[in-house]
Amino acid sequence: MPEPPEAGATPCQEPEQQRIGVFLRLRPVPRPSGRVVASPEEGWVEFNVPRDASQGLINNSRESYRFPFDGLLPAEARQDEVFERVAAPVLLSALDGYNGTVFAFGQTGSGKTFTICGGTERYADRGLIPRAISALFAEAARRTDHTYVLHISYMEVYCETGFDLLEPNREVKALEDLPKLFLGDTNRVVAETPLNQASSRSHCIFTLHIEARRVGESVVRRSKLHFVDLAGSERVVKTGLSAHAQLKEAKYINLSLHFLEQVIISLQEGRAHVPYRNSMLTQVLRDSLGGNTRTVMVAAVAPEAAHIEESISTCRFAQRVAMITNRVEVNEELDLELLVRRLKQENALLRQELQLLRSGGTVVPGSDSTGGAGEASAAAGSGPEQQQALSEAEHQVLRRQVQAYVEDTAPDASLDVQASMLFIHAAFGLLKGMVRGGPAWGHQPAALSGSSSSNSGPEAAAAEVRSLRQLVQDQEQQIGVLAGVLRKQGLSPDMLQQADNHPSSSSSSPHHATTSATGHGATSALAFSEELLEDQHKAFEYFCTTSPAHDAVAEHKAVLRGKYEEARALGARVAASKQRIGELKAAVERRRLARSMAALLRQQAGGGNGGGEQVEEGELQDAEEESAKGLIEKARPLAGAAACASAEKAAHREAYGSLRGVKAEVDGVQAMLEQARVRLQRDFQAWYATMARSGGSGSSDGVPKHGMEHAAAAPAGEQQVLVAEAAPPDPFAGVEAEVLSAARPLLTGNSQADADIVKFYQARHALLRSTR
Numbered sequence: 001m002p003e004p005p006e007a008g009a010t011p012c013q014e015p016e017q018q019r020i021g022v023f024l025r026l027r028p029v030p031r032p033s034g035r036v037v038a039s040p041e042e043g044w045v046e047f048n049v050p051r052d053a054s055q056g057l058i059n060n061s062r063e064s065y066r067f068p069f070d071g072l073l074p075a076e077a078r079q080d081e082v083f084e085r086v087a088a089p090v091l092l093s094a095l096d097g098y099n100g101t102v103f104a105f106g107q108t109g110s111g112k113t114f115t116i117c118g119g120t121e122r123y124a125d126r127g128l129i130p131r132a133i134s135a136l137f138a139e140a141a142r143r144t145d146h147t148y149v150l151h152i153s154y155m156e157v158y159c160e161t162g163f164d165l166l167e168p169n170r171e172v173k174a175l176e177d178l179p180k181l182f183l184g185d186t187n188r189v190v191a192e193t194p195l196n197q198a199s200s201r202s203h204c205i206f207t208l209h210i211e212a213r214r215v216g217e218s219v220v221r222r223s224k225l226h227f228v229d230l231a232g233s234e235r236v237v238k239t240g241l242s243a244h245a246q247l248k249e250a251k252y253i254n255l256s257l258h259f260l261e262q263v264i265i266s267l268q269e270g271r272a273h274v275p276y277r278n279s280m281l282t283q284v285l286r287d288s289l290g291g292n293t294r295t296v297m298v299a300a301v302a303p304e305a306a307h308i309e310e311s312i313s314t315c316r317f318a319q320r321v322a323m324i325t326n327r328v329e330v331n332e333e334l335d336l337e338l339l340v341r342r343l344k345q346e347n348a349l350l351r352q353e354l355q356l357l358r359s360g361g362t363v364v365p366g367s368d369s370t371g372g373a374g375e376a377s378a379a380a381g382s383g384p385e386q387q388q389a390l391s392e393a394e395h396q397v398l399r400r401q402v403q404a405y406v407e408d409t410a411p412d413a414s415l416d417v418q419a420s421m422l423f424i425h426a427a428f429g430l431l432k433g434m435v436r437g438g439p440a441w442g443h444q445p446a447a448l449s450g451s452s453s454s455n456s457g458p459e460a461a462a463a464e465v466r467s468l469r470q471l472v473q474d475q476e477q478q479i480g481v482l483a484g485v486l487r488k489q490g491l492s493p494d495m496l497q498q499a500d501n502h503p504s505s506s507s508s509s510p511h512h513a514t515t516s517a518t519g520h521g522a523t524s525a526l527a528f529s530e531e532l533l534e535d536q537h538k539a540f541e542y543f544c545t546t547s548p549a550h551d552a553v554a555e556h557k558a559v560l561r562g563k564y565e566e567a568r569a570l571g572a573r574v575a576a577s578k579q580r581i582g583e584l585k586a587a588v589e590r591r592r593l594a595r596s597m598a599a600l601l602r603q604q605a606g607g608g609n610g611g612g613e614q615v616e617e618g619e620l621q622d623a624e625e626e627s628a629k630g631l632i633e634k635a636r637p638l639a640g641a642a643a644c645a646s647a648e649k650a651a652h653r654e655a656y657g658s659l660r661g662v663k664a665e666v667d668g669v670q671a672m673l674e675q676a677r678v679r680l681q682r683d684f685q686a687w688y689a690t691m692a693r694s695g696g697s698g699s700s701d702g703v704p705k706h707g708m709e710h711a712a713a714a715p716a717g718e719q720q721v722l723v724a725e726a727a728p729p730d731p732f733a734g735v736e737a738e739v740l741s742a743a744r745p746l747l748t749g750n751s752q753a754d755a756d757i758v759k760f761y762q763a764r765h766a767l768l769r770s771t772r
C-alpha cells in the first residue's frame, strides 16, 4: 500500500494514483469458529465451509475462501494499534492538504461503531474519531510554522434523510469538548436523537474540515477527513421485519448499501458512468470512492460459525473496494484576501519610501500614507515641511507611537512615523533616551526639549513593573487552567487518592466500605455468606470484589491520576517557558534598541546627521564613540536571543497545546468514571435486591452474574432494570446461543417490539434446526 508523505513534508503537487486500502478487523467473540483462520502476519483470512451434503452428490460449491488484505487486525488488536495502522497516516496527509476517508463496513454487531467511535466503558477503548482529534491537536501544536482552522460536522443518514448530530444547542461548543463527546457521550448523543432505535440502522459520517496555512505564506490548503460508520450490511435479507416503519427503514438501508455496491462495481469495472447520485450516502462519499481522497476501509467481521456467510460477503465486498484507484492531490489554493492585504501593505510601504526619496527626506506622505504615520501630522494640524521643530502635540503623539512600538512584543512590530527626517530624528532621540535612561541623558535634540525628561528612571521602572505584572498574570492564567480542571471534576488529586476505594460519592449509596479489592478476578478477602446481606456496606464490599464495573472505576481513577500528574507537569513547563519567553523578549528589545542607537551614533560619527551638515571623523566625542562601541557589543547577540525566543515560543506553544489536550482527556475520563460509578451502583442494587428477596440463594455461590458480560452494547440503565425488577424468565430460553447474535439481543421495553424480537430469534432457531 503506498505510504503517505512524511508528516509536515511538502506534499507533491502532482496527482497520485492510490488504491483504496482495505483492512480486516476481527471482533473478539466468546466462541470463535475453527472454520475461520487468519494470518495477521501475511494479512489474509480463510473461511472453510464444508460442502452441504443435502445438495446431492454432484456439488461443486467451494469449501475454502481465502481473502488477502492490506492489513489484518486480529481480535486482540488494541484500539491504539488500530488507530496507528489505519487512521494515523490518513490524518497526517489531511494536515498536509489531502482529503481522507476511513469507513467501516460489516454486518451488525461486527465492531464498526467500536472501531470508528469506540467503546464507552474503558478509556483505552476510544475509537478512531476521538484519537484522531487528540492526534490532530498534538500535531498542530507541533507544527509551529503553520496555523490551522478546524471545522467539524457530524451527520447521520437515516432513510435517505440527513440529520445534524451537532446541533447548536448541544453542549459541544469548544473543540476541547470533542474528545469527551466520543469518550463518554457518543451513545448519549445518538440515543438522545429521535433516532434512538435507529442508531445502528443509519450511516454516520463525522467530518473534520481542515484549513492549513504556513505562516507568512498566502497559500491555503483545505482538506476533508471523513470517518464513516455504515449501517449493518445484512439486516434486510435476514431480519424478516414486518412492521411498516421497519420495512421502510430496511428498504432504505438495503437500497443505500446496494447503491454503494453499484458505485463500487462501476468503479471496479471502469465503467464510464458511476451512479453516485442514486443515494445520499454515495453522494457524500463521491470523492472518497474514485475521487480525490486517500481512502481506507475497515471490514469488520465477527468470526463465529453463525456469521460465516455474512463474513464471506463482507470480505468479497472488501476485495472489490480494494480494486478502486483514487487520484489524490493536495488541495492548495491562493488565499486571495490574504494576498491582497499583504500586497496593499507592501505597496503603502513602497510609496512611503518613494516619496521620502523624491522629497530628499522632508516630505510628509499625506493621503498616500496608510498607517498611523499621519497621526502626528494630524495632531499638529500642518505639514512638517514648514516646521523647523516638532510641536508639543506632535511630540506627544510621537512619544505614544514610540512607546507602543517598544512595548509591542511581536517580532514584526514596526514603528510607522512620518516619512520626514524631522520625525525620524525625533523618534531616534526618544529611543536613545529610553535606552540610556536616567536624568544624565538630558541632552535632547532641540525639537524635543522640555518633553523628554520623563523617559528616564521612572519610565524604566514603570516598564519593569508592567513586565512583572504581565508575568504574574500569565502565571495566574496557567494556575487557573489547572485549577479549572480540578474544580470541574470537584476533585483534587489528593481527594482522588482518598476516594480510590469509594466507587461513588453519592451519600445514599453504600459506598463507604473500605475494600481494597482491585479486580473481580482478585481473591476476595470476604467470602459470601448470608450475614453479609445484613450489612449493606459489607455486601457492597463483597460485590466490588466480583464486579467488572468496579474494575472499570479503578481503571478510570488510575488513568485520571496519571492525567493529573501529566497536567501538573505540563502546567509547570508552560509557566517556566512563559517566564523564559518574557525574559528573552526583554533582552531582545534591549538589544534592538541598543542596535538602533549604535546605528544612529555611527551615522552621526560618519557624517550623515540627517540635516545635511557634514561632521568630520574626528569630531565624534570620545564618550559617544565609546558608547557606540558598547552599544554595538550589546546588540551583537541579538540574533541568538531572538532565535532562542522563537524556539522557546515553539516549546511553550507545544506544551500549552498538550495541556489543553490533557485537560480534554481528563474531562472525557471523568465522564466515563461517572458512567462506571453509576453502573456499579445499579449493578449492586440489582444484585442486592435479588439476593435479599431470595434470602441469599439468588445464586448458588452468591457470586453475582454480571449482566454486562452478556450485553455489552446495552445502555447501563436498561440492563439494570432488567435484572433489578422482576428478574423475569429469560425470553430467549431454549434458543441456542449460536442463533443469538454475539451480543445478546437487547429488548426495548416496548412489549410489542420485544415480542417481535423474541419471535424472530425463535423462528431463526427453528429454521436453523430444520436445515441441519
Ligand SMILES: Nc1ncnc2c1ncn2[C@@H]1O[C@H](COP(=O)(O)OP(=O)(O)OP(=O)(O)O)[C@@H](O)[C@H]1O
Residues within 6 Å of the ligand: 026, 027, 028, 075, 106, 107, 108, 109, 110, 111, 112, 113, 114, 115, 119, 199, 200, 201, 230, 231, 232, 233, 300, 711, 712, 713, 714, 743
Ligand atoms: N474489538 C472489540 N473489542 C471489544 N469489544 C468489541 C470489539 N468490537 C466490538 N465490540 C463490542 O461488540 C458490540 C457490538 O459492536 P458494535 O456496536 O461496534 O457493532 P456494529 O458493527 O457497529 O453494529 P451495528 O451495525 O448494529 O451498529 C459492542 O458491545 C462492542 O463494544
